[in-house]
Amino acid sequence: MYKVVAQDGRAKSAEFHTVHGTIQTPVFMNVGTAAAIKGAVSTVDLNEIGTQVQLSNTYHLHLRPGDELIKKMGGLHKFMVWDKPILTDSGGFQVFSLAKLRKIEEEGVYFNSHIDGRKIFMGPEESIRIQSNLGSTIAMAFDECPPYPSERSYMINSVDRTTRWLVRCKKELDRLNGLEDTVNKNQMLFGINQGGTYVDIRIDHAKRITEMDLDGYAVGGLAVGESHEEMYYILEETVPYLPVNKPVYLMGVGTPANILEAVDRGVDFFDCVYPSRNGRHGHAYTGFGKINLLNAKFETDDRPIEEGCGCPACRTYSRAYIRHLLKAKEMLGMRLIVLHNLYFYNHLMEEIREAIRNNCYKQYKKSKLENLKRGVE
């Protein structure tokens, strides 16, 4: 059950009740591709850094350790020991970006595993079956992620097929949720809006999937090469055609600024690999922009990554020590920055929720964006 508790312009803050607990939105989902956050971050750590939802990748878990194995172990929650919500993607994005030699047919996609090259088929039913085996809180519909840019005619055909696939996903999920041995019989389904940068295709598609009364709606196929301004424009034009009384999820986005702008256009679910990926490369987020801890100027800097931050890294360690760990290639260095970055994102969402609930989102966004651009001295 999804309940909007505050609206400020198009920005909305909601409570989303699931079998695995309540999610306060806007929310940033922390990406644990292979049932773990890269950077030696455990689910115990996730609780310490304010994570509400963990996102895992269907494609990766299907290949290794295998969704059948995870089902046998009692589902993904039990396997990775996380009792809060989990969203699984459909595997579609990975099939279209990681796998080699793919072939798209009406029934689904034929491709080769990026791990061992073996041939695999994945269609809507397969994706949903895998996600049902994982037992995630929220399953994502299997869609095509068309390349950017795509011809208009290609996009129309692709979006049509994605809609037909969505119908099949819903049917399969309903069937599986009714079976005795299903891990999570209350598994929810989010549909995905596509259409590239063609606003009319986006809007038409948004209307069609809204009719299906799903548990939530995602905007997919953005942040794939178009400019930030194009992305904001698409959101501005499309989100109004998605139901306000359902979660709206912008997939794979993005920077703190992207999130601030998307929230202002009605989005309230996000996920992105930036905080963990940047952390592993020594880049830490602060309210005044990113800093590169490999930079020589931090060599004897005894301040935490960010003054006042309550994360496990900043509560204890200095920039100088973390920089040393990175230079010495000690895994602990990566781990500390990833913890800080995820905390930063989770904390940003907390501020965003507060600003919406206090009806001062525009003002908050403006000052936050200014600070992010200011740079760290």
Added chain:
Amino acid sequence: MYKVVAQDGRAKSAEFHTVHGTIQTPVFMNVGTAAAIKGAVSTVDLNEIGTQVQLSNTYHLHLRPGDELIKKMGGLHKFMVWDKPILTDSGGFQVFSLAKLRKIEEEGVYFNSHIDGRKIFMGPEESIRIQSNLGSTIAMAFDECPPYPSERSYMINSVDRTTRWLVRCKKELDRLNGLEDTVNKNQMLFGINQGGTYVDIRIDHAKRITEMDLDGYAVGGLAVGESHEEMYYILEETVPYLPVNKPVYLMGVGTPANILEAVDRGVDFFDCVYPSRNGRHGHAYTGFGKINLLNAKFETDDRPIEEGCGCPACRTYSRAYIRHLLKAKEMLGMRLIVLHNLYFYNHLMEEIREAIRNNCYKQYKKSKLENLKRGVE
């Protein structure tokens, strides 16, 4: 101040009071080569796994980030945020094992950095000066680690030089401890017994260094290629010539069985990279021997690494999950096993102390060794 609180045969348990707190012996020192335990283990974690003493490497820290920098940051305790005892080695072992093109002279050793090849000189004074900059609780004397096997004549000359170097170490440490801006003016010095497998040289050397009334004594140059039986024999013959009212430290040793045997011969300080190195390769210690978590038989094993273990890995995660993490090359897998292994060693020492204090060490050792050999089903 070192106070033996229990003796059982030659096995001894003591309280060693330092400016950084009291060490209960026998103790296993957790090795954090470059001011961090490999496997993304932080000093916050060390408190959780029962670590009493942390050991860091002078050679590594001298090269990176540099001991002058660490002194500037307030010393190693402040830099890595660890307020309990730290022992630093002298750098000698690394100079003799890692560095290239070394040349040993009376004044010290000329060698090339293994990082960038630059020429470095390290003698007793340099080693002590570096350790004083680091401000460790216990500094180790700079010695030569002769190769195994070495000719008797080479060994005699080497040990003589090591004794002369020890005198210089002591003099330099006394001088530095008297200076105003020294990080830890109470820094202690342990001398190192050498002599390879020549028992008479060992005994003669033990007698000579005992006369110097140092804060503690180490047995070095063992576990370098000789058999376990030879090592136990050397300890049996040599340790009685080291003062019982001082710490006795067996450097770089070893397996749980090695530790059990050495304790029985009067040793009460240990350090070894096995638990962290083995952990990084998927090998976990249990009371019934090591298990390789990469083994297929753990694929769906929902038990913890070791039933009843109170470590952060076993309290939460299953063998199956940790195995998956290793296969997926997720850093978290290594981290969890390293945490378990260090906890295992720290906990083993706790049992050893209890057995000695309860006067049942022989019996405890016997049953522990039998179990370790039994294997895990």
